[in-house]
Amino acid sequence: MLGRVNHIAIAVPDLAAAVTAYRDTLGASVSAPQVLSEHGVTVVFVELPNTKLELLEPLGPDSPIAAFLQKNPSGGMHHICYEVSDILAAREHLIQAGARVLGSPDPKIGAHGKPVLFLHPKDFFGTLIEIEQV
Numbered sequence: 001m002l003g004r005v006n007h008i009a010i011a012v013p014d015l016a017a018a019v020t021a022y023r024d025t026l027g028a029s030v031s032a033p034q035v036l037s038e039h040g041v042t043v044v045f046v047e048l049p050n051t052k053l054e055l056l057e058p059l060g061p062d063s064p065i066a067a068f069l070q071k072n073p074s075g076g077m078h079h080i081c082y083e084v085s086d087i088l089a090a091r092e093h094l095i096q097a098g099a100r101v102l103g104s105p106d107p108k109i110g111a112h113g114k115p116v117l118f119l120h121p122k123d124f125f126g127t128l129i130e131i132e133q134v
């Protein structure tokens with residue numbers, strides 16, 4: 001069911017400092033920041049030869065990553081996103097197998113304009129998983 005890793009998302013408390021670290025210290029190609037109000041984050045994309053990273057900074061106190069950063073004040077890996085070809089078939093398979101979908105079972109449109117779902121981290125060894133239909 002799982003395809004490529006689409007992206008790995010890292011929550012950061014200071015996006016400017018994270019951009020400097022990835023661009024200047026690690027020598028990666030980093031996009032300009034994009035404000036995604038509907039997702040409660042400001043994001044930069046780090047393009048790597050085989051995948052991309054998303055560095056996420058909370059936008060406002062109700063940001064979905066605010067609680068994560070309270071627990072992990074210096075930042076940390078927030079989720080990993082895998083590609084699937086059919087998100088509804090994937091959802092049915094996952095629910096049959098006992099996995100929990102977070103929030104509404106209806107896919108939402110994610111940061112890339114594609115349907116996504118998030119899976120409960122307790123079902124996957126402490127890792128928040130996003131699946132994205134590509």
Ligand code: CO
Nearest residue numbers: 009079081130
């Ligand atoms: Co994501």
